[in-house]
Amino acid sequence: MPVNLQQPDRSRLFPVPGVTLAVAEAGVKQAKRRDVLVLELAPACRVAGVFTRNRFCAAPVILSRAHLASGQPIRALVVNTGNANAGTGEDGRQRARAICAALAEELGVNVEQVLPFSTGVILEPLPADRIIAALPTRQHADWLDAAEAIMTTDIMPKATSRQVMVNGKTVTVTGIAKGAGMIHPNMATMLGFIATDADVGQQALQQMVRDVADQSFNCVTVDGDTSTNDSFLLIASGQAGNATIDADSAAGYAELHDAVRDVAIELAQAIARDGEGATKFMTVTVEGGHDRAECKQVAYAIARSPLVKTAFFASDPNLGRLLAAIGYAGIDDLDVDRLDLYLDDVLVATGGGRNPAYREEDGQRVMNQPEITVRVKLNRGEASATVWTCDFSYDYVRINADYRS
Amino acid sequence: MPVNLQQPDRSRLFPVPGVTLAVAEAGVKQAKRRDVLVLELAPACRVAGVFTRNRFCAAPVILSRAHLASGQPIRALVVNTGNANAGTGEDGRQRARAICAALAEELGVNVEQVLPFSTGVILEPLPADRIIAALPTRQHADWLDAAEAIMTTDIMPKATSRQVMVNGKTVTVTGIAKGAGMIHPNMATMLGFIATDADVGQQALQQMVRDVADQSFNCVTVDGDTSTNDSFLLIASGQAGNATIDADSAAGYAELHDAVRDVAIELAQAIARDGEGATKFMTVTVEGGHDRAECKQVAYAIARSPLVKTAFFASDPNLGRLLAAIGYAGIDDLDVDRLDLYLDDVLVATGGGRNPAYREEDGQRVMNQPEITVRVKLNRGEASATVWTCDFSYDYVRINADYRS
Numbered sequence: 062m063p064v065n066l067q068q069p070d071r072s073r074l075f076p077v078p079g080v081t082l083a084v085a086e087a088g089v090k091q092a093k094r095r096d097v098l099v100l101e102l103a104p105a106c107r108v109a110g111v112f113t114r115n116r117f118c119a120a121p122v123i124l125s126r127a128h129l130a131s132g133q134p135i136r137a138l139v140v141n142t143g144n145a146n147a148g149t150g151e152d153g154r155q156r157a158r159a160i161c162a163a164l165a166e167e168l169g170v171n172v173e174q175v176l177p178f179s180t181g182v183i184l185e186p187l188p189a190d191r192i193i194a195a196l197p198t199r200q201h202a203d204w205l206d207a208a209e210a211i212m213t214t215d216i217m218p219k220a221t222s223r224q225v226m227v228n229g230k231t232v233t234v235t236g237i238a239k240g241a242g243m244i245h246p247n248m249a250t251m252l253g254f255i256a257t258d259a260d261v262g263q264q265a266l267q268q269m270v271r272d273v274a275d276q277s278f279n280c281v282t283v284d285g286d287t288s289t290n291d292s293f294l295l296i297a298s299g300q301a302g303n304a305t306i307d308a309d310s311a312a313g314y315a316e317l318h319d320a321v322r323d324v325a326i327e328l329a330q331a332i333a334r335d336g337e338g339a340t341k342f343m344t345v346t347v348e349g350g351h352d353r354a355e356c357k358q359v360a361y362a363i364a365r366s367p368l369v370k371t372a373f374f375a376s377d378p379n380l381g382r383l384l385a386a387i388g389y390a391g392i393d394d395l396d397v398d399r400l401d402l403y404l405d406d407v408l409v410a411t412g413g414g415r416n417p418a419y420r421e422e423d424g425q426r427v428m429n430q431p432e433i434t435v436r437v438k439l440n441r442g443e444a445s446a447t448v449w450t451c452d453f454s455y456d457y458v459r460i461n462a463d464y465r466s
Numbered sequence: 467m468p469v470n471l472q473q474p475d476r477s478r479l480f481p482v483p484g485v486t487l488a489v490a491e492a493g494v495k496q497a498k499r500r501d502v503l504v505l506e507l508a509p510a511c512r513v514a515g516v517f518t519r520n521r522f523c524a525a526p527v528i529l530s531r532a533h534l535a536s537g538q539p540i541r542a543l544v545v546n547t548g549n550a551n552a553g554t555g556e557d558g559r560q561r562a563r564a565i566c567a568a569l570a571e572e573l574g575v576n577v578e579q580v581l582p583f584s585t586g587v588i589l590e591p592l593p594a595d596r597i598i599a600a601l602p603t604r605q606h607a608d609w610l611d612a613a614e615a616i617m618t619t620d621i622m623p624k625a626t627s628r629q630v631m632v633n634g635k636t637v638t639v640t641g642i643a644k645g646a647g648m649i650h651p652n653m654a655t656m657l658g659f660i661a662t663d664a665d666v667g668q669q670a671l672q673q674m675v676r677d678v679a680d681q682s683f684n685c686v687t688v689d690g691d692t693s694t695n696d697s698f699l700l701i702a703s704g705q706a707g708n709a710t711i712d713a714d715s716a717a718g719y720a721e722l723h724d725a726v727r728d729v730a731i732e733l734a735q736a737i738a739r740d741g742e743g744a745t746k747f748m749t750v751t752v753e754g755g756h757d758r759a760e761c762k763q764v765a766y767a768i769a770r771s772p773l774v775k776t777a778f779f780a781s782d783p784n785l786g787r788l789l790a791a792i793g794y795a796g797i798d799d800l801d802v803d804r805l806d807l808y809l810d811d812v813l814v815a816t817g818g819g820r821n822p823a824y825r826e827e828d829g830q831r832v833m834n835q836p837e838i839t840v841r842v843k844l845n846r847g848e849a850s851a852t853v854w855t856c857d858f859s860y861d862y863v864r865i866n867a868d869y870r871s
Contacts, residue, residue: 116800117793148789150819183786184820289790368866375867381588384553385694388522395521414555415589455863462780
């Protein structure tokens with residue numbers, strides 16, 4: 062079951078003026094399930110995105126990148142669950158393009174003004190005909206409906222919303238995400254869409270999506286597998302009436318950035334809380350490194366270790382596995398005699414070995430909690446990084462052994 | 467259960483003249499279990515080793531490196547299971563040194579002439595007093611006894627033996643290894659000891675141990691975790707009467723190297739066959755790369771992926787997970803449209819997508835086997851690499867959630 066993750070409150074997901082949502086049942090993988098989401102964007106919307114660095118990136122990722130690069134205003138996003146359209150070669154790209162073309166024709170725009178997204182099983186042909194046939198049947202939806210329409214093995218829909226003042230105007234930021242397995246983003250998560258009615262220039266929006274991804278979706282791992290379809294899109298409709306934020310130095314950039322970041326972090330953490338088979342939510346913080354990169358490297362070594370993750374599943378304060386992961390993180394000049402390791406507030410290791418004052422019952426108390434912070438002080442610099450993950454349970458194996466059946 | 471791995475035949479494990487084995491019950495972790503192994507070496511023996519690159523390397527690894535570096539002839543190895551003496555700081559080093567000192571005194575040699583090895587739980591104080599007390603009670607043993615005395619979560623002891631002609635003399639090569647979890651060696655496996663009665667110079671022996679490790683123990687992964695204690699030692703007693711092999715260009719080097727390599731590969735594969743919770747043994751071969759490093763990188767991305775490993779556990783030909791792992795292996799200029807992916811002899815993916823002639827029943831037939839070869843042709847060079855691993859089952863989680871209890 063998801064760890065401290067509630068069903069989003071529908072009434073607290075603020076609509077974003079300029080962004081219209083609709084869902085349809087296309088029967089991509091299952092009948093009678095809303096599996097297609099369309100986001101229609103008003104003409105003034107700006108869109109920026111970051112995508113998976115997996116070389117086997119999916120057909121929709123290739124098309125979305127190309128359509129964004131065309132520079133034409135994006136007028137719609139079309140998302141399906143049930144099939145990732147990945148590892149499908151040129152045929153897969155044609156199918157994704159056909160879906161974009163059908164929606165573009167209906168909306169009276171060019172095919173490049175539609176971005177496609179897919180999530181689900183890899184290496185199966187996408188039933189594009191069924192999606193195209195379902196598009197005209199789509200029904201108006203809100204953000205919670207939208208979050209539900211993009212789920213795969215997610216147990217909980219993931220959506221959140223903020224309103225902040227930007228240059229004297231109230232601005233809304235609302236986002237949804239999906240993803241529970243094959244989560245170890247390089248550039249973004251499985252699928253994340255955040256929309257705001259703020260007015261933001263294209264370059265500033267592109268910078269914001271990169272900055273935010275690096276602090277949110279790129280800090281979560283469930284199983285270390287980087288998906289073929291990871292995409293994170295930021296949409297700014299410009300209808301809030303604020304003066305255009307056209308650079309990261311412009312007034313209002315910081316306030317909007319922080320609101321978008323908070324939405325993205327909440328969604329990213331929700332992915333770890335709802336990680337496949339998760340019973341615990343772990344925050345891994347590494348401090349005192351030379352730079353952020355080495356801190357992240359150590360944090361990911363811990364967060365990816367199957368031995369660490371099974372020990373957390375068992376609530377077993379098997380701290381040696383944490384030390385082993387730190388040791389093999391790949392920092393060649395790491396002086397292990399200088400580092401400190403904490404479980405929440407409990408100092409468990411220092412001076413290259415167990416803290417003499419450490420008592421197993423203190424470690425056990427922390428390990429019994431559903432939320433645990435692992436904190437490593439490298440004591441060799443000023444940088445830090447945080448990564449979120451979940452434990453590794455029987456159910457992870459069950460879910461992934463059963464996924465296609 | 468181990469995959470196609472039999473109990474070694476005691477009568478086919480040839481003794482190595484110059485190497486005397488003995489085991490004792492020290493009660494390191496459990497009472498009434500043979501948990502200490504001593505290898506006594508005749509005066510002319512030469513010893514070379516490779517060790518873990520984990521920065522949190524264990525006290526015995528630090529001591530073994532230092533004792534080898536002292537240049538004094540090694541006269542004994544002492545190995546305990548049940549406790550890794552890792553993450554134990556200066557106190558752990560003192561305990562390991564005390565064990566070496568006790569054995570050295572008995573044998574009338576210097577403390578630097580004894581190498582210590584430990585395997586088992588991390589971050590617990592090693593009960594050195596019990597080991598020292600048990601040393602005088604040790605009983606003569608053969609190689610199968612020795613293999614059993616170093617097991618931790620291994621189900622099967624791992625030992626094998628060869629005899630080959632080297633420069634007109636019959637030479638024996640016999641080895642043992644242990645390891646089932648926390649297996650992703652950087653320089654060696656958990657513990658591997660191979661002894662030969664060949665006469666080999668120190669420099670040639672050092673080169674041989676590195677070459678062989680790179681082709682055997684460094685090609686196996688169970689869970690991607692690199693141990694704090696990985697050690698692989700090669701002992702040459704010089705009693706076979708061959709002319710000293712004093713360089714890799716010397717007559718006999720190639721024959722001996724190949725015999726040692728074959729023993730090491732069999733032991734390394736045995737570790738994957740006996741991987742924690744293993745139900746399948748997988749060989750991952752990557753061909754046609756620019757260099758061996760990138761082939762190994764792709765092979766390890768596949769062999770480490772929890773999604774790939776759970777699909778193999780389920781006998782599910784979920785080939786998309788293989789493509790995803792290839793895609794995120796980190797080869798930035800990889801052209802996925804050029805690669806071919808085979809399951810045994812079945813071409814499953816080509817041209818960036820599924821092979822049009824591929825039938826699910828062919829993939830299913832291969833996936834149902836206990837031994838499966840995944841073969842990737844990158845089609846961009848002449849290099850290749852092979853890695854061995856096992857699948858990821860419920861039992862992996864159970865074993866690692868229970869390990870300390």
